[in-house]
Amino acid sequence: MKTTAGAHAAGEMAADAQNGPPMPEDRLFKAPNDRVRVVADFDELMSTRFADQVNALCWPRVLAGDFDAVAAALQVPRGITHLDEEMLRALELNAAGKRAVETMLADLALLEAHGLQPSLDCVNGYTHDDAADLLRTDVCSFHVDSATAEADTFLCTYSGACSIGVMNEHTTRHVDAPETRQRLLAAHGGADDEAFEEFLSDHFFDLHYAVAPDAPVYAFGVGHLWRIATLHPGCAVPPCVHRAPDPLPGQKRLLLIS
Ligand SMILES: [Fe+2]
Numbered sequence: 537m538k539t540t541a542g543a544h545a546a547g548e549m550a551a552d553a554q555n556g557p558p559m560p561e562d563r564l565f566k567a568p569n570d571r572v573r574v575v576a577d578f579d580e581l582m583s584t585r586f587a588d589q590v591n592a593l594c595w596p597r598v599l600a601g602d603f604d605a606v607a608a609a610l611q612v613p614r615g616i617t618h619l620d621e622e623m624l625r626a627l628e629l630n631a632a633g634k635r636a637v638e639t640m641l642a643d644l645a646l647l648e649a650h651g652l653q654p655s656l657d658c659v660n661g662y663t664h665d666d667a668a669d670l671l672r673t674d675v676c677s678f679h680v681d682s683a684t685a686e687a688d689t690f691l692c693t694y695s696g697a698c699s700i701g702v703m704n705e706h707t708t709r710h711v712d713a714p715e716t717r718q719r720l721l722a723a724h725g726g727a728d729d730e731a732f733e734e735f736l737s738d739h740f741f742d743l744h745y746a747v748a749p750d751a752p753v754y755a756f757g758v759g760h761l762w763r764i765a766t767l768h769p770g771c772a773v774p775p776c777v778h779r780a781p782d783p784l785p786g787q788k789r790l791l792l793i794s
Contacts, residue, residue, distance in 0.1 A: 565596035568754035571703050571776070581736065581763055582650060586688075591765035591776040592701060599759040601636030604693040605629055607788040613665040617657040624757075640694060643761070643792050654690060654708060654794035661783045671710055671741050672725055676747040676782055678702060680775035681766040689776075689794065692761045696789030698783035699756040700763070704774040706751030710744050711736050743767070745777050761792075 567574045571590045575581045581595045607768040609621070609627040616695070624637045640656055647654040662674065681689045691699060710716045721728055724735045747753070756778075758761055764776035780790075 541598050549561075550736050565594060565757060565760055568592070569703050572701070572754065578646065578761075584763075586765045586771075586773045589773055590761055591704070591773045592754075593763045595761045597759045597761060599636070599639050599694070600632075600637050602630070602632035603632075603636040603758075603790055605633035606640075607695040607790050609633065610658050610788060612658050612788070614661045615659075615674060617660065617774050619710070624656070636694070637653075638751045640790070640792065643692065643732065647792075647794050649755075652690065652794045654792055657791050657793060659696070659780075659783070659789040659790075659791065661785075664783070666766045669742060670720060671716065672739045673744055675780040677706065678777050678779045679740075679743045680745070680777055681764070682775070683768040686768055687766060688755075689764045689766055690761065690792070691758060691764065691794075692792040693758050694790040694792070695758070695766050696787050697784060698758055699762075699778055699780055701756065701776060701778040702747050702751055702753045704777055706748045707745040707777045709740050709742065710746055712747065721724055733771075 565574060572594060574586070574592045575584060575593050575595050578595060581593055584593055586593075588747055604739050606624070606627065606629065609615070609629055619640075621641055626639065627633070627637065629637065644656055646652050662676065666751060693699065711720065716726070720736065720741060726732055726735075733742075762780060765771060765773050767775040
């Protein structure tokens with residue numbers, strides 16, 4: 537995996553994006569390609585319209601606090617657990633861990649104040665079937681998010697492996713590959729018509745992508761807040777193709793998603 541200069545700094549630097557000293561030059565997040573635009577602050581993240589093929593905005597941040605300690609302290613079952621304020625505040629943490637909790641809750645409040653419905657999640661592996669018979673449609677498979685109206689995805693990883701993106705130019709929809717389409721058509725048992733398109737959509741098959749073997753992918757990094765374009769009616773740019781990282785045994789991820 538080709539990674540970018542994303543700062544991996546949760547808990548490493550006692551500074552935060554709003555109040556701390558500026559990030560050292562070598563920790564600055566640089567846009568990995570022409571589809572990603574780096575913004576200076578939250579206002580720019582919210583006010584920028586996707587255009588000129590840009591389908592991902594990144595607000596780079598170096599967050600104060602020990603997010604890994606929060607992940608370690610959480611006793612959660614396998615799968616995704618939504619974290620609420622009460623649960624996070626009840627954890628036994630040192631000052632750095634508590635600071636991390638406050639940072640996460642502040643992010644949550646910031647997005648809620650802008651009319652979004654964010655969620656803080658702990659991902660402790662996934663419970664999906666990795667070997668889906670017809671076609672993988674889990675979050676660890678490259679995909680685009682979709683919405684019925686203009687609604688972008690917001691994403692920040694606080695601890696653990698981060699999400700991965702790829703330029704649309706290096707991707708093709710699985711359902712457009714003749715062999716895959718034939719297999720899905722056989723499962724559907726009808727003609728390649730509107731009903732089949734509905735079948736593809738109902739099962740999210742049409743949202744998943746193959747990536748060219750030598751395609752450069754980019755890492756979303758840790759601490760940065762991203763806003764990525766979804767597939768929705770009238771979207772001005774191609775949606776951002778991305779995926780969650782493959783789960784690592786014993787590693788819990790902490791993230792914000794909206
Ligand atoms: Fe997604």
